[in-house]
Amino acid sequence: MGRYVARRLLQMIPVFIGSTFIIFMMMYALPGDPIRALWGERAPDHAQMAAMREELGLNDHILKQYWDYLLGLLQGDFGTQIRSRREVTEVIGDALPATLRLTVMAFSIIVVVGIGLGLVAGLRAGRKTDTAILFVTLLLISLPVFVIGYLYQTYPGQQWGWITPVVQDSENWGDLLLPALALASLSLAYVARLTRSSIVENRRADYMRTAKAKGLTRTRAVRVHLLRNSLIPVVTFLGVNLGELMTGAIVTEGIFNIHGIGRLVYSALNEREGATVVGVVSFVIVVYLVVALIVDLLYAVLDPRIRYA
Amino acid sequence: MSIEMTKAETPGVPLLEVRDLHVEFRTREGAAKAVNGVSYSVDAGETLAVLGESGSGKSVTAQTIMGILDTPPGRVTGGQILYRGEDLLTLPEEARRRVRGDKIAMIFQDALSALNPVLTVGNQLGEMFRVHRGFSRKAAKAKAVELMDRVRIPAAKERVNDYPHQFSGGMRQRIMIAMALALEPDVIIADEPTTALDVTVQAQVMDLLAELQRDFHMGLILITHDLGVVADVADKIAVMYAGRIVENAPVHELYKRPAHPYTRGLLDSIPRLDHKGKELYAIKGLPPSLTAIPSGCAFNPRCAMAQDICRTDVPAQVDVTERDGSPLGGRSSACHFWKETIHG
Structure with a gap:
């Protein structure tokens, strides 16, 4: 177990270097110039531009730039945002709480509603409830998040006035409900379908017949025996999904005006802020890798047949 | 007369009696008549062997007695299952559930798939006491160790926390037997209990089952297609x-x-040995x-x-x-x- 974790942590190093390198190169390959962008529509001051380039090391060879960046990362230096001259770590720190709250809320919705719907559909497989749930999940899967986002914003938000359509205060959980629902929709549908098929497969298993023969109540047989076995594949999906939620909120954060990680990446991309983009993405990669490791370890708790070697 | 009250044997009334049982399955080709008027009975301390090929209806009859038949597609279309004279088929589901595992228990063929892979054997054994007797987690576990000792699983105290896949086939079947035995039921139905085992282990498991049946004075319904298994332990046979x-x-x-x-x-x-070399x-x-x-x-x-x-x-x-x-x-x-x- 300890050796497994150590090996997994070591494996993260090449993954991390490889992915930051790719992002770095892609940013370099993009048309546009972050220094020129500072002047916007105005005529730039060429002397000042040249000075800034020199100072930021933008005149160095691209590989040298990457090397310097990597050395900086090792010392916890994620680079500097060109426009504001602030540390990228600080910029991330500002954007992170909103994204974390949104992720936690969306993830809770996915787990509770997704597994709940899947369980109900699976236990009623082939009946009307099942068909209805399958239809709704199909609808959610078919609609892109920007459509769902605007639908939520328009109907419960503006037309019916149940809830604030735009997030004014990202520390207010009530404000975050609509964006969390929008963000959760797709994964919720996947989780529901995955849970359903897993339940359908397992409810006819021999150990369920044994559970019945033991004289267990149906509730206990489902809760103790069926659910535990059925959730193993669902947990894998949820783990990968948690990483995606943190990064995939670009559109949702845009629609609902949340100043989180997604917004940050989006605006940094527009402004060709290479350092910010690479910094944020590197951070997200670390989060993703750590979450994936935790999920793999959790797997063994759920399924004792899995051995780590 | 409730089932809990009648512990004493009533003379003249068999412990468990199946009377003219009919079971059908809905299939695409129409109704599959799996059981067509089966009657048999078993008394305390008696072993009835039910012999037949796959699809002869022997397992379906057993599942109907237990009340674990999947309905649909299965359907009981006639007959009675009398436990101490009371028809189980007319009991409400909750009353039936209380009979299962407590009064009539079942041992399945393939213990690896019949045990829950993600729960410890101690947990699964103890569950019988927790659900039917309201034992605490700790007391149930102590009972589980006791049962594992009873079916002669070595180092029961340590192994109670192991999972089914960590046991050998014979040991797993012993755990199944222990589970059926847990609440000292009146009748045990063993559905091909040794089919999935090595020949060398088959005899050990069968002997254990026969010994426990004698000790606890239970009725045993032994479902099998193996004539060899039957000869040693059964009192009577239904083909x-x-x-x-x-x-x-x-x-x-x-x-x-x-x-x-x-x-x-x-x-x-x-x-047969003396037919060696001749066509089977x-x-x-x-x-x-x-x-x-x-x-x-x-x-x-x-x-x-x-x-x-x-x-x-x-x-x-x-x-x-x-x-x-x-x-x-x-x-x-x-x-x-x-x-x-x-x-x-």
């Missing part, structure tokens, strides 16, 4: 074919003098499809003795007697020509 019982007999009588051509076919197809006997043809059981005697297309009457009239279960008409205790056959079969 099933296409959802019917074709012959009833005390175990040694059946081996000596079968009174049904199907039983004789089964006995003849056992490989096999009953010709295949068991019928349950959606299209032949008219008359279901065995007639495969029977060498079949006459016209076998194709038209369903043979009734009749008492088998000696040539001179003197009774043979506990023997019956559903063959028009049982006399010719038994007396040659």
Whole structure:
């Protein structure tokens, strides 16, 4: 177990270097110039531009730039945002709480509603409830998040006035409900379908017949025996999904005006802020890798047949 | 008279009796008649072996007794299952649930798939006490260790926290037996308990089961297709074919003098040392499809003795007697020509 974790942590190093390198190169390959962008529509001051380039090391060879960046990362230096001259770590720190709250809320919705719907559909497989749930999940899967986002914003938000359509205060959980629902929709549908098929497969298993023969109540047989076995594949999906939620909120954060990680990446991309983009993405990669490791370890708790070697 | 109250045996009433049971399955080809009027009974301390090929309805009958048949597609279309004289089929589900595992328990064929892979064996054994007796987690675990000792699993105290996949096949089946035995039920139904095991382990597990049955004075219904297993432990045998019982007999009588051509076919197809080098006997043809059981005697297309009457009239279960008409205790056959079969 300890050796497994150590090996997994070591494996993260090449993954991390490889992915930051790719992002770095892609940013370099993009048309546009972050220094020129500072002047916007105005005529730039060429002397000042040249000075800034020199100072930021933008005149160095691209590989040298990457090397310097990597050395900086090792010392916890994620680079500097060109426009504001602030540390990228600080910029991330500002954007992170909103994204974390949104992720936690969306993830809770996915787990509770997704597994709940899947369980109900699976236990009623082939009946009307099942068909209805399958239809709704199909609808959610078919609609892109920007459509769902605007639908939520328009109907419960503006037309019916149940809830604030735009997030004014990202520390207010009530404000975050609509964006969390929008963000959760797709994964919720996947989780529901995955849970359903897993339940359908397992409810006819021999150990369920044994559970019945033991004289267990149906509730206990489902809760103790069926659910535990059925959730193993669902947990894998949820783990990968948690990483995606943190990064995939670009559109949702845009629609609902949340100043989180997604917004940050989006605006940094527009402004060709290479350092910010690479910094944020590197951070997200670390989060993703750590979450994936935790999920793999959790797997063994759920399924004792899995051995780590 | 509630089931909990009647612990004492009532004379004249069998412990468990199946009466004229009919079970069907809905399939695309129409109703599959899996059980067509099965009757048998078992008393405390008695072992009834139910013998038959796959699809003969022996397991479906057992599942119906337990009340664990999947309905739908299964459906009980007639008959009674009397436990101490009370018909289980008419009991409400909650009352039936309380009988399961507590009064009548079942042992399944493949312990690896019948045990829950993600729970410890101690947890699964203890569950019986937690659900039926309201034991605490700790007390239930102590009981689990006790049970594992009882079925002679070495180092029970340490192994109680292991998972099913960490045990050998024989040990897993012992755990299944322990689970069925947990609440000291009156009847245990063992559905091919040794089929999935190595031959060397089969005898050990069977001996253990027979020993426990004697100690606890339980009724045992042993479902099998293995004639070898039956000979040592059973008191009486019911042979099933296409959802019917074709012959009833005390175990040694059946081996000596079968009174049904199907039983004789089964006995003849056992490989024997003194027949070495000769071709192995096999009953010709295949068991019928349950959606299209032949008219008359279901065995007639495969029977060498079949006459016209076998194709038209369903043979009734009749008492088998000696040539001179003197009774043979506990023997019956559903063959028009049982006399010719038994007396040659």
